Amino acid sequence: MTEGLGELRAELDGIDEALFALVRDRMRCIERVGAIKAQVGMPVFQPGRAAEVERQAAARAREHGLDEGFLVRLADMLMEEAIRIEEAVVAQAGASKDEPANSPPT
Numbered sequence: 001m002t003e004g005l006g007e008l009r010a011e012l013d014g015i016d017e018a019l020f021a022l023v024r025d026r027m028r029c030i031e032r033v034g035a036i037k038a039q040v041g042m043p044v045f046q047p048g049r050a051a052e053v054e055r056q057a058a059a060r061a062r063e064h065g066l067d068e069g070f071l072v073r074l075a076d077m078l079m080e081e082a083i084r085i086e087e088a089v090v091a092q093a094g095a096s097k098d099e100p101a102n103s104p105p106t
Contacts, residue, residue, distance in 0.1 A: 023078070030082045034089030044086040050079055 037044060057075035061068040 026078065027081065027085055030085045031089055033082075034086035035093065037086060038090040038093035044083055044090055053079060 034044070036042075053075050054072050057071040058068045060066075061071040
């Protein structure tokens with residue numbers, strides 16, 4: 001019986017590895033989103049987009065027989081981290097604009 005548990009835990013470890021790699025890829029994409037928002041002067045937080053992501057999470061939960069509240073909370077956590085990353089990218093872009101060309105880094 002415990003042999004089956006070990007196999008299942010190994011399977012879970014593999015799924016976690018794939019999941020975390022996807023989260024990493026998502027955050028790298030978020031960095032590119034932040035760079036574009038910085039270029040065009042768009043605010044980081046977009047309430048309409050946040051609501052859409054939550055709606056999509058709830059729909060996917062229903063589609064796959066998962067708990068809606070859980071997937072919406074997960075989407076909210078991902079968006080919270082996305083906002084943190086985008087704000088850092090925008091702040092860095094703003095700092096870069098304030099530095100004179102060819103100035104040494106500080």
